[in-house]
Amino acid sequence: MKRSIAYTMTIALILCLAPLLIAAARVGEAAPDFTATASNGKTVKLSANLGKYVVLEWHNNGCPYVGKQYNSGNMQRLQKQWTGRGVVWFTILSSAPGKQGYVTASEENDYMAKMHAMPTAALLDPTGEIGHLYDAKTSPQMVVINPQGVVIYDGAIDDKPTTDLNDVPGAINYVNLALEQSMAGKKVEIPATRPYGCSVKYAD
Amino acid sequence: MRKRDSRPGFSAALALVLAFLSCAAKADASEAPIPHGTIEIVAQNESIEPGRDFNIALHFQLDKGWHIYWANPGDSGEPPRVEWKMPKGVTAEEIEWPAPHRLGTPTIVDYGYEDAVTLIVPVRTEKNLAAQQSARIDAQVKVLICREMCIPGKAQLSLTLPIKSQTAAPNSKTAGLFAAARKSLPQHAPQGWKFSVDNTKSSFVLTGNVGRQTTRAIFFPLNESQIDNAAAQDLAPTDAGFRLTLRKSEQLLKPIARLKGVLVLSDDRAYWIDLPVNKPGAAQNNSGMNVEPQHFVKEGKKT
Numbered sequence: 001m002k003r004s005i006a007y008t009m010t011i012a013l014i015l016c017l018a019p020l021l022i023a024a025a026r027v028g029e030a031a032p033d034f035t036a037t038a039s040n041g042k043t044v045k046l047s048a049n050l051g052k053y054v055v056l057e058w059h060n061n062g063c064p065y066v067g068k069q070y071n072s073g074n075m076q077r078l079q080k081q082w083t084g085r086g087v088v089w090f091t092i093l094s095s096a097p098g099k100q101g102y103v104t105a106s107e108e109n110d111y112m113a114k115m116h117a118m119p120t121a122a123l124l125d126p127t128g129e130i131g132h133l134y135d136a137k138t139s140p141q142m143v144v145i146n147p148q149g150v151v152i153y154d155g156a157i158d159d160k161p162t163t164d165l166n167d168v169p170g171a172i173n174y175v176n177l178a179l180e181q182s183m184a185g186k187k188v189e190i191p192a193t194r195p196y197g198c199s200v201k202y203a204d
Numbered sequence: 205m206r207k208r209d210s211r212p213g214f215s216a217a218l219a220l221v222l223a224f225l226s227c228a229a230k231a232d233a234s235e236a237p238i239p240h241g242t243i244e245i246v247a248q249n250e251s252i253e254p255g256r257d258f259n260i261a262l263h264f265q266l267d268k269g270w271h272i273y274w275a276n277p278g279d280s281g282e283p284p285r286v287e288w289k290m291p292k293g294v295t296a297e298e299i300e301w302p303a304p305h306r307l308g309t310p311t312i313v314d315y316g317y318e319d320a321v322t323l324i325v326p327v328r329t330e331k332n333l334a335a336q337q338s339a340r341i342d343a344q345v346k347v348l349i350c351r352e353m354c355i356p357g358k359a360q361l362s363l364t365l366p367i368k369s370q371t372a373a374p375n376s377k378t379a380g381l382f383a384a385a386r387k388s389l390p391q392h393a394p395q396g397w398k399f400s401v402d403n404t405k406s407s408f409v410l411t412g413n414v415g416r417q418t419t420r421a422i423f424f425p426l427n428e429s430q431i432d433n434a435a436a437q438d439l440a441p442t443d444a445g446f447r448l449t450l451r452k453s454e455q456l457l458k459p460i461a462r463l464k465g466v467l468v469l470s471d472d473r474a475y476w477i478d479l480p481v482n483k484p485g486a487a488q489n490n491s492g493m494n495v496e497p498q499h500f501v502k503e504g505k506k507t
Contacts, residue, residue: 026454064348064356100353135454137279137312137434155455161282163348163356192455194428198354199280199312 027154027191031145032133036092038121039108044090047149053087053179056143057119057157058094058136060101061111063198064163066140070115072168075140075157079118082179091119094131096203101139102126128202138197144178153178155193238357239349241266245341245361248382249372252294252339252365255331258372260296260363261385262286262323262345270351271318274304276426276465278314278433282348284323289342293330300324302388303466303474304424313433314350315424322385333367340364390466390474401463401479408463408481410448418446420470423477427464429455 031054033047046054057075060066069075079089093108095101103111108122125131134143134154144153158171178188235244241264248259262284264272273281288296301323304315333339343361348354393399398413408431410423421439425431435451464478 027457062353064354132311135311162346163282164346192429192457194455195279196282197280198350199308199314201352202309202311204309 036123065197099201141195161196236359239355254333284347
C-alpha cells in the first residue's frame with residue numbers, strides 16, 4: 001500500500017513536472033511561469049507581472065561579454081531607461097555553485113551597488129531551473145515578454161558578438177528594438193537571434 | 205570575478221603604458237602569448253615571389269582543455285578575428301578553416317578546436333612587387349579562449365619575408381605544420397557522391413549517397429541559427445550512404461534557400477556541403493547536385 005502511494009505520488013510529480021521540462025520558451029508563445037528568490041530576499045513570480053513588459057537578462061559577472069555591457073555602462077543604462085518606462089527587468093543568475101558567475105545574495109547586492117545596476121530584481125537560479133525553462137544558452141541572453149505574457153524576443157543583446165567595449169556604441173540593440181516596436185503597436189522585426197556570449201554555467 | 209582597480213584613471217594609464225611596452229617589445233615577434241596558450245605566425249615559403257600566391261598560417265597552441273572557435277562558433281563564443289597589415293600588392297584571403305569538433309555540454313554545443321589548431325591564410329601577391337625588398341606582414345589577432353570560462357585574448361604578430369624573383373623555396377621548418385593543417389581541411393566531395401536536403405516542419409534531412417553504408421556522420425552548419433546545435437543528429441544508415449536528421453534552430457524564422465557546412469564521415473574525413481534546400485513535400489531529389497562553390501564565406505554581417 002505504502003509503495004503504491006509512493007508510486008502514485010511519483011507519477012503525479014512527473015506529470016506535473018512534465019510540462020515544465022518540455023515547455024521551453026518560444027517566441028510567439030506564452031512565457032513559462034516561474035517563482036524565484038531575488039537577491040533582496042523577496043519572492044518573485046513572473047505571472048504576477050502580467051500587464052507589464054518584462055525583460056529577462058542572463059547574467060554571469062565573470063563573463064567578458066557581460067563585462068562589455070556592464071563596464072561600458074550600457075546594461076545599467078538600459079535597465080534605468082526601461083524600468084523608468086514601467087518595464088519589469090529581471091537579471092537572472094543561473095550559474096551553479098562552484099561555477100563562474102555563482103554568487104550569494106549579498107555578493108550580488110554588492111555587485112549591483114558597485115556597478116550601479118538597476119534591474120527590478122536579480123533572481124538567484126543556482127539550480128538552473130529558470131535557465132533551462134527558457135533554454136538560456138548564454139550570458140547575456142535576453143528575453144522580452146509582452147504585457148499579455150507572450151515572448152516577443154529571445155536572443156542576443158545586440159548585433160555585435162564581441163567582448164570589445166568599442167563595439168557598444170554602434171551596435172543595434174535588439175532589446176530596445178523589440179520594446180520600441182512592440183510599444184508602438186508594430187510587429188517586432190527581429191524576434192529571435194543567436195544569443196551570443198559565454199555559455200550558461202549550469203550544474204554538471 | 206577579478207577585482208577591478210577602483211581608480212579608472214590610474215588603471216587606464218597603466219594599461220596604456222603596458223600596451224605600449226608590450227607593443228614595443230614584441231614589434232617583430234612571430235609568436236605571442238594569449239591567455240592559456242600561444243599564437244605563432246608562420247610562412248610556408250622562405251621568400252615571396254612576386255605574382256605567385258603563397259600561404260601563411262596562424263598556429264594556436266592551447267593549454268589542455270582550452271578551446272577556440274570555428275567560423276560558426278555554435279551556441280556560444282566567437283571565432284578568432286584577424287586584422288592584417290600588408291605591403292601594397294600583398295593581400296590576405298579568408299581563413300581556411302579546418303573541420304571543427306563538437307564541444308560543450310548536452311544543452312550547449314559549440315564548434316571549435318581544442319589543444320592546437322593551424323589556420324591557413326592564402327596570400328595573393330601582385331607581379332609588380334619590387335624585388336630585393338622585404339615584405340612585412342602584421343596581424344592583429346583577437347581571439348576568445350574558453351574552457352569552463354572564457355577569456356578574450358589579443359596578440360600582435362609580425363613576419364618579415366624577403367621578396368625574390370626566383371621560385372620561392374618551401375620553409376623546411378614549417379612544412380610539417382602546413383601538411384598537417386592541409387589534411388584537416390574539409391575537401392570537396394568525390395565525383396559521383398550525391399547529396400540532397402529535404403525540408404520538414406522541424407528538421408532538415410540530409411541524404412547522402414556515398415557508395416557505401418555510413419555509420420558516422422556529423423554536420424557542422426556554416427551559418428548560425430539554422431540548426432539546433434545541441435540537438436542530437438539522428439543518423440539512419442542506408443545501403444549506399446545515410447540520412448541525417450538535423451533539428452531546426454528555434455531562431456530560424458524564415459526558410460533558407462541553401463544549407464552550407466562541413467560534413468564529417470566515418471573515416472574522419474571532412475567534406476564541404478552546399479546544397480539547395482528542397483521545398484517541403486517536394487519529391488526527394490536524390491540526384492541533387494553536389495555543388496562546389498569557390499568560396500565558403502559565411503553569410504550575413506561581418507564584424
